[in-house]
Each structure stands twice: as structure tokens, then as C-alpha cells.
Amino acid sequence: MNNLSLSRILKLIKFEFLLHKKYYLLLIFGAFLLVTLYLTQYLSYQRIDMTQYGEKNNFYNGAYFFYVIAILLFVVGQSFMDLRSKVSAERYLLLPALPLEKLFSQFIVKFTLAFLVMPTIFALSAILARWIALEFLIQWTGGITNIDIIDFDVLIPIKQSADWLYYIFILSLILFIPSAIFTGSQYFGKWNIVMVPLFIIVFSVATALSPFIISNLFNDGNKTLGYFLDSSWNIKVFGNEAPLMIYVLLVLFYTGAVLSYIISYYKLKEREV
């Protein structure tokens, strides 16, 4: 009974959707409606034909970037909603399930929604918005008519690059930022959408500035920030060169991505009401 049980994880997922169905329905339909409305308006007023510059008329990247930020804040950042009030926390903590099962169920729900369902919603909205714009609006707005259908590439956060270090760095961000926001919900509750992004920005800037600050504390203070960002400090690893700071951040982000979930588990286990 005290071993991990898939059946209990599924029951916890059912519990999550039962108790928060309003939130999930609002999220899905609200996202679909808002993205459709925005893209319909945006696509209808496109005047510049990018094909003349050898580009695609694929005007979805900007919107998708902000959509991803919204997903992180309003989906991943809303983990463990039952722990936000005393009375619901009592019920949730006393549900006969292991803390690890509760963690897994939250992870499965939030990350499936964030990385599968919500991108699909965006794609469907984009298809609908393009159709509405082309069929009904462009004749009035005078926008371009050769708008491309959304590409699958738009939905993938990692773009093509020759540099493997680029992939590793982007992957570290993809792993770390959602994990920090997921765990942050247990600490900051509804303020998570403000506090964790603030924390990540402050942490990254502090880390990047740290050599400059420490050097000025312990040395003669003659070193400028540019000295530390000088390319002569670039470290070569397996043929690729990058500033030392990038490697420092890589270690921190990958470590942070793992530690976030461990912290989340123990925060749940030790939670008192």
C-alpha cells in the first residue's frame, strides 16, 4: 500500500480535473478564443509580403513567444492549487496517496497541458484565425493574401543551429524555467506569476555580474564589466567556444532543474496545516 501506485496517480489526476474543472475549461477555451481573436486581427492587417525577402509569411512566432510565457505562468505556475488555502490543503494532504504520487500527478497534468495541449490549441487557433482573416476580413483591411499556414517549427522552442552548445543552453532553459515555476507555486501561491520570473531574472543577472562584483571587492577595482565579457576569456569545449559564464549558467540551470523537483517533493512532504 505504501508503494508507488499508478492507479492512485490516475485517481489524483481525476481529482485535479474534478476540483478545478472551471479553471481548466476557462484556460482551454479562453486561450483558444483569445489567440484566435488576436491572430485574426493581426493577420488581417499584414501589409509586408516577406516572400520578397526569401522568408515565409509565417507571422506566428511573436505571438507564440508570448503565448509560451503565458503558459508557463498560468499553467505550470499554477501547480498544487489545493495547497493555497488551509481548508483545501487539509483535504489534499490527507488524501490517501504518497507525496511522490501527488507530485507526479501534478507534473503530468501541468506539463502535458503546457507542452502538448496548449501548443495544439495555439495551432488550431492559428488555423482558424487565418481562415477567418482570408475569407472575411482581408477584403476590407487590404492586407496580404498569401499568408502561410502555421508551421510545426513555430511550436518547437529550439530553432536550427550549427552550434551544439546552443542546443544545450536552450535545453537547460527549457528544463530549468518550468521546474522553477512549478516549484515556486508551493512557496508563492498566487504570487508565483510575479515572484519566480523576478527570481530567475535577479538570479541570472546576479550570477552574470558576480565576477565583476567580486573582483572589485577583492582586487584594485580596475576591471570593468567588459573585461569579463571579453572573448579572450572564452573557453573552448569540444571545439566550441563560449564565455565561461555560459558554462557556469549551464551547470546552475541543469542542477536547478533537478533540484527544483526534489525541493517540491520535500516541501509537500513537510507541509503543515
Add this chain to the structure above:
Amino acid sequence: MISIKKLSFSYPKKPRLCEEMDLELGEGKIIGLLGMNGAGKSTLMRLMAGLLKPVSGEVKFHEVSTFDRAVSFLNQMIFVPEKVSVPEFLKVNEYVSIYKDFYTGFDSDRFEKLLSEFQIIGNQRISNLSFGQQKKLQIAIGLSTGAKLLLFDEPTNSLDIPSKSTFRRVLSGSLQEDQTMVISTHQVKDIENLVDQIIVLDEGKVKLHADLEALENQFVFSQGPQAPEQAIFVESHLLGAQYIARQPEGERISGGSPDLELLFNAVIAGKLTGEFLSTQNQVTHE
């Protein structure tokens, strides 16, 4: 069933609520947990439920620490808090399905019967229920889970008079031999003739832990125009005095089952303290 050893607890930056408390709760009892406001009744309930972690000492359910919140413990325990929060947008049956999923011993027939006794319709929205009805719903769920340890914190708050009566009737007929129910309340009259063991908390300590039957064998709880000289506690009464006196040697006067309010006041006044269980025979009084 519940073993509390050298338990000390305080909320952050607050004075100690209990210090080195020892308590053992056996099976098959309905236990009334009494105390003044702020005595620590709800806190003790939460420690037993695994919602709070002792500062030191241990609270165990069948040798498993309650704060570990192991599935084997949670499946055998139900806690009904004073302030019940039931998702109002759900229907009764939808809400109950949560407990049916997680409590392997959930008895649906018993639940339907309790709903009927409490006059709650199963397929209606919870938002249509009053706060008192929501409380009855939670009590009905609690009694149907098949849990071995039932913790009810102020269960009769918000219940109307007929419902309190139903609650007493339902409880007295519901408990199995291997179940233990702890009812924390300051409304002593609501649990009279219901509980068979009493715990009185005061100033962070267990001042009295007694089986009512054992108390009845040792003491007389009675009232009259005057209290006897050897009475250990006396309260004035409309018709004279209510008093507690020791049973005379070699005699047994039947004064009726202990008046819980009188007993509680005697304990708080320090006139009757100690542990008096059917397996032990230790009582102290001034």
C-alpha cells in the same frame, strides 16, 4: 491505536501548547476531548491526523508516525475539521466519488443510509446545501470511509438541534469494535451519553484521562439541597448543589452517569485530575 509519547508542540514564535505529553488511545472507544478555548484540542487533533509535526516526541498510529502521512495510515484515518470546505460547484455524488476512489473500505450503502438520516439528496449541487448541511455531508462521508480512526473537530457546531440529535443517534449506532472516534468539543452537552472516555486538556497537559464507567465506579455525581461534607467538588445549582464525591468504601451509590459539565469544571478547578482507565486505577484529587 494512537500512541503519543513526550509530545511537545508550539506554533512558530508562539508559546508551547503542550510539553512532554503522554497519551494512549485504545480501540473501540468514543472519546470526548474537552478543554477551554486555546487549550490545544484542535492542535492535538491535527497532530493525530498528521497535519502538524511535533517539535519533539512522537505521535504514532499503530507504530507509524502520523506526520509521515503514509498511505497505510491515511487510508485508516478520517479527519473532519471544524470548518468544512466542500467545493460548491460539485454535486454531492461527484464529491463523494473522491472518497470512494481513495478509501478502499468506503461503504456506499451506509453512506446512502446516512444521507437519508441527515435528509440530504445525493444528486443535488452542494451550493444548494446550507453550511450545516455541508457539515452533515462531511460527517456522513467520514462515517462511511471505513476508517479505523475518526477525528471530528467540533462536529456539532453549525448543526441545528434535530441534527445534533441525529448525529448522536447515528454515532452511537455506527462505531465498529475496531474503530476509535475522537470528538473534540466545548459543547459538552452534545456528547453526553455518547462518549465512553474523556480527555480534558488544560495548560498543555492532560489533566484527566478516564473511562466514564470507571469514574462512575469511583465517584458519585449527584445533586441535592446540600453537598455532603466529603464532596471533592461542589457547584451551586438551582435546587441546591451539584457535587462530586468519592464512592463510600464498601458501598456503591448510583448517582447516574457522570455529568460531563460538572466533571469538566472539577478538572479545570484542579479538584479531580489523573488517569482513570479500566485497566488502571490511578486517580488524584485535592
